[in-house]
Amino acid sequence: MIIPHPSHLARIPGHFTFDATTCVRASDGAQGAADLLRTLLAPATGLPLRPSPTGRVVLALDPELGGLGAEGYGLTVGPDAVLLRAARPAGLLHGVQTIRQLLPAQALSERPESGVAWRMPCVQVTDVPRFGWRGMMLDVARHFQPVSFLRRFVDLLAFHKLNVLHLHLTDDQGWRMPVAAYPRLTEVGGARSRSMIGRSGSGRFDDLPHAGAYTAAELRSLVAYAAERGVTVVPEIEMPGHTRAALAAYPHLGNVPGRELDVWTEWGVCRNILGVHDEVLDFCRTVLGEVLDVFPSSYVHIGGDECPVTEWEESPAARRRAAELGLAAPKDLRGWFLGRIGDFLIEAGRRPLCWAEDSGTLPPEFTVMPWRDTDHGLAAARRGHDVIMAPHRSTYLDYPQTEQPGEPLGQAGGIVDLRAVHGGETVPADWEPAAAARVLGTQAQLWSEFVPTAEHAEYLVFPRLCALADRAWNPAGDWSTDFLPALLRHEDRLAALGIAHRTIPHPAVPPHTPRATSRTTSPRTISQ
Numbered sequence: 001m002i003i004p005h006p007s008h009l010a011r012i013p014g015h016f017t018f019d020a021t022t023c024v025r026a027s028d029g030a031q032g033a034a035d036l037l038r039t040l041l042a043p044a045t046g047l048p049l050r051p052s053p054t055g056r057v058v059l060a061l062d063p064e065l066g067g068l069g070a071e072g073y074g075l076t077v078g079p080d081a082v083l084l085r086a087a088r089p090a091g092l093l094h095g096v097q098t099i100r101q102l103l104p105a106q107a108l109s110e111r112p113e114s115g116v117a118w119r120m121p122c123v124q125v126t127d128v129p130r131f132g133w134r135g136m137m138l139d140v141a142r143h144f145q146p147v148s149f150l151r152r153f154v155d156l157l158a159f160h161k162l163n164v165l166h167l168h169l170t171d172d173q174g175w176r177m178p179v180a181a182y183p184r185l186t187e188v189g190g191a192r193s194r195s196m197i198g199r200s201g202s203g204r205f206d207d208l209p210h211a212g213a214y215t216a217a218e219l220r221s222l223v224a225y226a227a228e229r230g231v232t233v234v235p236e237i238e239m240p241g242h243t244r245a246a247l248a249a250y251p252h253l254g255n256v257p258g259r260e261l262d263v264w265t266e267w268g269v270c271r272n273i274l275g276v277h278d279e280v281l282d283f284c285r286t287v288l289g290e291v292l293d294v295f296p297s298s299y300v301h302i303g304g305d306e307c308p309v310t311e312w313e314e315s316p317a318a319r320r321r322a323a324e325l326g327l328a329a330p331k332d333l334r335g336w337f338l339g340r341i342g343d344f345l346i347e348a349g350r351r352p353l354c355w356a357e358d359s360g361t362l363p364p365e366f367t368v369m370p371w372r373d374t375d376h377g378l379a380a381a382r383r384g385h386d387v388i389m390a391p392h393r394s395t396y397l398d399y400p401q402t403e404q405p406g407e408p409l410g411q412a413g414g415i416v417d418l419r420a421v422h423g424g425e426t427v428p429a430d431w432e433p434a435a436a437a438r439v440l441g442t443q444a445q446l447w448s449e450f451v452p453t454a455e456h457a458e459y460l461v462f463p464r465l466c467a468l469a470d471r472a473w474n475p476a477g478d479w480s481t482d483f484l485p486a487l488l489r490h491e492d493r494l495a496a497l498g499i500a501h502r503t504i505p506h507p508a509v510p511p512h513t514p515r516a517t518s519r520t521t522s523p524r525t526i527s528q
């Protein structure tokens, strides 16, 4: 009953018990996984898991096991020994998470747990993920979250064998990425005077300033922390739209000379976007240069979504630029802009990534995240893009989970319940093989307009992220025979991890009937 559902698991008779004498033998290249096992088990169990060449728990890196791919692993738990093997270190890290799930849930606690036998069932596991990109996007621009929250999040992603934390670092309502060449981005762009109450267009505001930004040292340490857990942090710097915070800091980057703007206090799509003069492209390259210095990830996200082009249509300079470039209309500047920045990233040895919402033209070197409809993914794959599926109907965790009145405010336009997430097909069965082969994987998104606290974020993310992790690792896992029974067992683990999760549906209980014994936490009342 492991989440995500392993591609092959057989129970064999007996149990293995960790105790104070249990030692760990790690082959060359497996020390990182051995350290992680120790680090993760220490708080609850207090077990030293000393290194020893005769240890009964063996972690072995063996490049000959190429069939396990970059992230697969094999795990044999026998009554007297444990053998975890993989071709690459990432596979060992995933195997460590399986060991954690095989142990009693108390092993996940941050506090010492006494009187528990650290016993796990004997099993034979061979486990290989279907998709190489299994992620979660966190929007820390609309509501800032401290690095301590991000570290915890990395741990929760790794626990579910997810391997990407996509950080949405900039938007109209806040700029969180430190940039030494442009200090006002965080000094000015990192703070807004108030926030809209309720959904976009409500016209109502609270009176609460909201501010926050990371330091480069914090982000570097997050990247290292995540890498030790098999998670890559992928930064996103939005352009050319969703940039009102940058425009507040540096008005000359906009389309209207001499205009001063504040950091946006509303929700929705802001009409103010970057200009297209050379200084703007230089700005973007300088910012990204510093981003590349902090984030070693191969992929770098440059947003690209929801870019209203009215300001370009109204700007003589932008219209002139479009004409000089031979573009049919100012709206085509979006593709041109992203293409120039994409070239910069490619020259720097990185891969440009952006959102895709229509059939707009982008150079094929871009990997795209179709977020509106699954069909946009098919269209993008047919145009020759690699694709990471993020369709909102099954991966947007800021949508409400039910229509019940007690549910906190979420995005308008639908319900994304646990079933919808688990039912989301990363590659629909009717896609032709060439298009299907372009799909790198999938990820969940948590936009944070309506998510002011860590507790609220966890309520929205869990257990829906468990469903996404299950689909991304092993789409063959069945909802009712594999996932739901596993999730019921998983509930104790989520509780031990202290996650303020939403009620897990029990098949025996009609929907929406409160269970006297359920371990749930109500979300904090969210001002609406």
Ligand code: ACM
Pocket: 305, 306, 355, 371
């Ligand atoms: C998006 O939801 N605007 C990517």
